[in-house]
Amino acid sequence: LLPQCLDSVRDYVDEMVAVDTGSTDNTVKIARSYGAKIFFHPWEGDFSKHRNQSISYATRDWIFILDADEFLLPECGKTVREAIEDEAIDSVYAVVKNAFDKGKGEAVSNSIRIFRNNGAIHYEGRVHNRVVGEKASKLYPITIFHEGYNLPPEQSHKKFLRTTKLLKQEIQEDPQHPRAYHYLAASYLSENMYDEATDVAMKAIKLAEDNDYHDFIYLWSHFIAGISYLKTNKVDEAEEVCLRAINKSPKHLDSHYLLTIIYFDKKN
Numbered sequence: 001l002l003p004q005c006l007d008s009v010r011d012y013v014d015e016m017v018a019v020d021t022g023s024t025d026n027t028v029k030i031a032r033s034y035g036a037k038i039f040f041h042p043w044e045g046d047f048s049k050h051r052n053q054s055i056s057y058a059t060r061d062w063i064f065i066l067d068a069d070e071f072l073l074p075e076c077g078k079t080v081r082e083a084i085e086d087e088a089i090d091s092v093y094a095v096v097k098n099a100f101d102k103g104k105g106e107a108v109s110n111s112i113r114i115f116r117n118n119g120a121i122h123y124e125g126r127v128h129n130r131v132v133g134e135k136a137s138k139l140y141p142i143t144i145f146h147e148g149y150n151l152p153p154e155q156s157h158k159k160f161l162r163t164t165k166l167l168k169q170e171i172q173e174d175p176q177h178p179r180a181y182h183y184l185a186a187s188y189l190s191e192n193m194y195d196e197a198t199d200v201a202m203k204a205i206k207l208a209e210d211n212d213y214h215d216f217i218y219l220w221s222h223f224i225a226g227i228s229y230l231k232t233n234k235v236d237e238a239e240e241v242c243l244r245a246i247n248k249s250p251k252h253l254d255s256h257y258l259l260t261i262i263y264f265d266k267k268n
Helices: 002-009 027-033 047-057 074-083 153-173 178-190 194-210 217-231 235-248 253-265
Strands: 017-020 037-040 062-064 070-072 091-100 105-116 122-124 130-132 137-146
Touching: 002 027, 002 070, 002 074, 017 027, 017 047, 027 037, 037 047, 047 122, 070 074, 074 137, 105 137, 153 178, 178 194, 178 217, 194 217, 194 235, 217 235, 217 253, 235 253
Parallel strands: 017 037, 091 137
Antiparallel strands: 062 105, 070 137, 091 105, 122 130
16 A cells, blocks of 8 residues: 555655554565655554654655555645645645445545644644644645555454554543543444443543533544444434534534434334
């Protein structure tokens, strides 16, 4: 996957920087063949730390973050260059399309992937890292395709075990923050562990409410709880959590979708 990743951006960037955390394949050789600068750090179980390491080695004015299992769609390269000419912003949202289920499914989200190399913008979060420090963002028609969820069952389960281990560590470090609970619930749902997904998603919702957090991902927590309740035939509980989400955000499409299924089943 790495050649596809580097091919997709090589004509639109001034330098390529890669941090290797212990690869045993041809990753370093491939990256060097594209002229990338390679830096070596031992894996420390912290994705943000290693992303920030890569940022620290960049020498240009803007950062464009891509993982090895991602690539920029061909028609978007010129838009990347246009976006960084916008003097009113310090960061750019791109559309990330995540393939799963052997390419049969696709999940779409917006993610900050381009930002000024100003020393303030960086990543936080041991896993499912996020950009912090940005002050003025804009969405541009830039699309990144991600194949990291489109894995054979054995690799997918291995990734699940690694991810849940890191999320549990994050919860131990900060047990009152809902974000890691949310992502742990999403991991459980991906493995059809519905009871576990429900328990942790409801914990995320409660902590978000108690601490007055309004991040959109906690609406996603409602969806995780709702679909998990449905999968375990707890229809009333599914309805209740969806209505709670709609009360917070009347246009929350996922909750309306689940309610449609619920009311159809209830012949309502």
